[in-house]
Amino acid sequence: MIQINRKKIDPSHLIDVACLPGLSGIAETSDEFTLGALTKYHTIETHPAFAGSLRALIEAASVIGGRQVQNIATIGGNIVNASPAADFVPVLLALDAVLDITGPNGSRSVPLQDFIVGPGKTSLLPVEIVTSIRLAKLPARSATAFVKEGRRRAMEISVVCVAACLTLEAGGSRCASVRLAIGAAAPKVFRAKAAEAYLEGQLADQTSFAEAGKLAAEECAPISDVRASADYRRRLVSIMVERALTACFERTGEERR
Known part of the structure; x- marks a missing residue:
């Protein structure tokens, strides 16, 4: 309706x-x-099953628009709109979400990372609709986090947003698996693959998290607009990746306690 x-x-x-x-x-x-x-x-924000390792879902849902928006906006709409600054898409991307799509020729499943192909563009055919989004449950010693920066605290489009999913090795001190998704810093929401690869097997500490932030900043391709300059967005990506990973690590500690 907004586009109309x-x-x-x-x-x-x-x-x-x-x-x-x-x-x-x-x-x-x-x-x-x-x-x-x-x-x-x-509904996402108040679902009790998301209060643990999937807390990033709640964190993202709670900052999309205001309460009126949250009561009427849908997650499918946020995905299909394919905005580079979408707040919920980074969390779903960090969770390796898969979309179920239905049309007159049947149904198909598409990984979210393959579904959005550019700003405002998806692989959805004109005769298809997205019907559901599937997320695998996380293994033990896992946590997620979502952080967002805007020019004000509410009802604001992201200057940069970051979602992180961290799983620790059995000893609890090294990263077994890391997924980082970043919004508003490229033509579409993207995974910071170099930063993810660097962290696997590394000690889960501030030094490693800071280095991952720097790598993620090198991977992004932001623009300058009325909200922020490209350089400022890169600086934010570096800081916010470190912040999101730190939050994940602290939350895995809550699970271990």
Whole structure:
């Protein structure tokens, strides 16, 4: 509707999918969560199963717009809009989310990292809709975090946002697996693969986290706009990656206690 009001698109028809059954709500199995594409952010924010290792889902959902937006906006809409500054997409990307897509020719599943191909562009065909998003449950000694910086504290588009997912080795001192996703610092939300590769097997400490932040800053390709300069965004990426990883490490400590 925003794009229509801004005259960026001019569709001949609109179809309201809000009343279609099976497109909203959260389902859980022994190894994954399935989020209906029409699930609202307030539902994510208040879901008790996300208060542990998947806390980044709550952190992102709680800063998307205000309460009115969170009560009506859907996670499927945030994904399909494909904004480089989308707040929820980095968390889903860090969690290796998979999208279930349905059209007249049947259904298919697409990893989120392959679905968004550019700013405002996805691999969704005109006759298809996203029906659900699937997330695998995390192994033991895992935690997530989401951090966002804007020009004000609420109702603001991200200058930069970062989601991190950290799993520690059995001893609890080294990184076994790391996933870092960054928004508003490239033409689309992206994974900082060099920073992730560097951290695997490294000690989980401030030195390693700071180095990962520097590597992530080198991987980004920000623009200068009314919100921030490209250089400022790079500096933010470095700091915020370190901050998100530190939060993850502290949260794995809460689990061990």
